[in-house]
Amino acid sequence: MAVVTRSLDNLCELCTQLGILDKVVPTGRSKQSASGLKILKKDYILALRDYYLAIDFPTGNIPKHLQLMLSLESPMLCNRMQNMKEHQVTEIWQSPKWKFEEKMDGVRMLIVFVRGEGIHFYSRNTSVQNYRCVEYKNIWMPGFNVKVLDDLYDSFILDTEVICPNPNISTVIGNRGVKTETMLAAVTALLGLNDSDSLMVQQRENCQLRFCAFDVLYVNGSWFTSDKTTRKTQRERDPFTSDIAKAVQLAGIDCIRLSEVSDPALKKPYYDMIINNRGEGVIAKNLDGLYYAIDNRTCVPWVKLKRTMSNSLTATPLNDCVDCFVTGFERGDKGKQYENYVGKLKFSVFLTKADGTQTIHEIAHIGSFTFAERKEMTVYDPATDTVSLKPEYYGRVIEADGQNISSREQRIRQAKVIRWRSDKDKYQCVMTEEELKAMIF
Numbered sequence: 001m002a003v004v005t006r007s008l009d010n011l012c013e014l015c016t017q018l019g020i021l022d023k024v025v026p027t028g029r030s031k032q033s034a035s036g037l038k039i040l041k042k043d044y045i046l047a048l049r050d051y052y053l054a055i056d057f058p059t060g061n062i063p064k065h066l067q068l069m070l071s072l073e074s075p076m077l078c079n080r081m082q083n084m085k086e087h088q089v090t091e092i093w094q095s096p097k098w099k100f101e102e103k104m105d106g107v108r109m110l111i112v113f114v115r116g117e118g119i120h121f122y123s124r125n126t127s128v129q130n131y132r133c134v135e136y137k138n139i140w141m142p143g144f145n146v147k148v149l150d151d152l153y154d155s156f157i158l159d160t161e162v163i164c165p166n167p168n169i170s171t172v173i174g175n176r177g178v179k180t181e182t183m184l185a186a187v188t189a190l191l192g193l194n195d196s197d198s199l200m201v202q203q204r205e206n207c208q209l210r211f212c213a214f215d216v217l218y219v220n221g222s223w224f225t226s227d228k229t230t231r232k233t234q235r236e237r238d239p240f241t242s243d244i245a246k247a248v249q250l251a252g253i254d255c256i257r258l259s260e261v262s263d264p265a266l267k268k269p270y271y272d273m274i275i276n277n278r279g280e281g282v283i284a285k286n287l288d289g290l291y292y293a294i295d296n297r298t299c300v301p302w303v304k305l306k307r308t309m310s311n312s313l314t315a316t317p318l319n320d321c322v323d324c325f326v327t328g329f330e331r332g333d334k335g336k337q338y339e340n341y342v343g344k345l346k347f348s349v350f351l352t353k354a355d356g357t358q359t360i361h362e363i364a365h366i367g368s369f370t371f372a373e374r375k376e377m378t379v380y381d382p383a384t385d386t387v388s389l390k391p392e393y394y395g396r397v398i399e400a401d402g403q404n405i406s407s408r409e410q411r412i413r414q415a416k417v418i419r420w421r422s423d424k425d426k427y428q429c430v431m432t433e434e435e436l437k438a439m440i441f
Contacts, residue, residue: 007427011044023047030356042295045131052130065112065120068157068218069133074295075110075124075159076215078283078304080435083297092284092303099234099262099287100270103280103304104212105184106161107191107423109136111211111248111255114155118146119253138195139209140202141253148251157218158244160211160255162187172205188423211255213245214283217291226290234301235287262287271305281306321418324349324363325397325426329389332374341374342389343367347400347415349431361436364400364415397421397429405439 015021024047030038049070053062062070081089092098110133112120123134163183170186176193190198190207201207216237217223222230224237232240241257248255261270271282282305289301306321328346332338344367351361369377379388399419402412 008039008041008044011041011048012039015044015047018048018051020047020051023050028356045126049131052132056130063114063117064155065114065117066132066135068112068114068155069110069122072157072217072293074293075108075217076292076300076302077295077297078302079297079300081303081305083435083438084303092305093267094264096262096264097287098284099260100267100282100284100305101214101258101260102274103283103306104161104163104258105280106163106212107184107187109160109162109211110217111158111160112156113149113153113158115150115153119144119149119251136191138191138193138198138202140199140207142203142208143252145251149247152247153244154220155218156216156220156244158211158213158241158248159215159217160213162191163210163212164190164207165210165254166205166207168205169207172201172207176201185420185422208254211245211248211253212258213241213248213255214258215291216241216244217293219244224291225293227293231290233287234285234289234291237291322349322363322400322412322431323397323421323424323429324400325395325429326389326393327360327362329377330365330367331387338371338374340380340387341371341378342369342387343374345369345377345389345393347398349429350427351436352430352432354433358430361431362411363405363431363436364402364412366398366400366415366417368416395426397424397426405436407440410436410440 012021015024024039024043026035026037026039027043028038028040030036032038053070084092108124110122110124112122114120121136121139123136125134126132127134164187169190170183173186173189187209190201192198193201202209215234217225219240222228224230224232224240245255245257261267274280274282284303284305286301292300294300324347326345327348329342330344330346332341332343344365346362347364347366348360348362350358352358377390377393379390380386381388397420398417399421400412400415401418402415404413405411406413
């Protein structure tokens with residue numbers, strides 16, 4: 001499950017208030033604890049989830065589509081390039097057993113179909129209302145015919161990224177007073193509207209969402225994930241993914257398969273074409289790899305190959321972009337144009353050390369903002385000649401790029417903002433000490 005916008009202390013306090021602290025089962029390991037166990041964030045979330053399930057379904061009659069989602073820890077995440085060793089990176093580029101698939105700048109979503117219950121759409125993010133995966137009920141589906149799926153399948157779970165082919169969506173959402181720097185942010189904002197407003201916007205502006213299918217977890221009662229006897233490799237899952245995507249498209253939902261290449265001679269041109277077209281990059285997938293439905297990046301057979309800090313994956317294969325959040329600011333230099341405005345923003349990550357402890361680590365100082373951006377984020381009091389940052393900026397997340405991590409301060413050199421991530425919260429900006437050190441050159 002994705003981390004929710006609640007700290008460990010907040011979750012503990014909520015469980016205490018609800019009287020369910022005794023229902024929290026620790027699953028973490030701790031040498032300091034007498035029991036050898038410690039309570040993780042997901043342990044509190046599971047206890048809260050069960051509490052609200054009992055309220056929403058007092059008879060225990062939970063729909064099958066929700067049961068399927070409850071049995072799933074998380075959709076598979078992508079390993080980061082900095083976790084890979086040099087020989088592994090070479091293999092990714094040179095071996096035909098690794099395929100490249102275009103990485104879409106979309107919202108991750110699972111399509112869950114159960115005959116008799118219809119089609120349902122779930123995010124990997126956890127709701128802070130009921131601590132279950134968020135179900136979206138505001139997907140506009142003109143002409144959807146569920147009978148097409150009923151005739152072909154008993155059930156399935158399709159893994160997708162959701163985008164909007166209508167380029168005007170950013171303008172439409174912007175006109176509603178929501179700032180969106182990217183298509184991802186616009187789609188996130190659209191889905192974040194209340195159901196009636198979201199459906200109205202999609203219909204009025206002809207903004208039918210497109211589902212880019214890239215994998216399948218479950219078909220007709222069989223789990224294809226690594227922990228099941230019915231597990232299948234990427235190579236074995238791909239035909240199922242293609243067939244289900246075609247069926248969903250036939251049923252009236254805009255659903256496509258992502259482009260891909262596995263020929264080593266075509267990988268670099270394919271990657272360059274995507275980057276030159278301002279794309280996100282590619283996902284490298286091991287065709288012999290399994291689907292690990294866990295909330296862990298380091299042991300999975302998918303690897304993100306994005307625009308890196310040096311914008312060259314082949315030159316510096318361990319570098320990657322970093323998600324970080326605003327923790328402070330510096331005033332503009334005295335006597336300079338921006339002296340009465342925010343000069344730089346300070347960004348941090350939650351850094352997990354080898355012993356499991358976590359600290360806030362300042363990872364970037366960025367001052368490359370326009371005058372309009374500085375004006376928007378600044379509060380200046382001429383009576384006291386003081387500059388402050390507007391409170392709403394604290395905790396906002398960006399995707400940062402730069403040259404590398406400095407060895408002394410362990411901050412990104414020449415850092416810059418790639419984009420603001422309105423779809424993420426600060427608790428998702430997590431990095432291990434090992435990952436940080438891997439980016440020091």
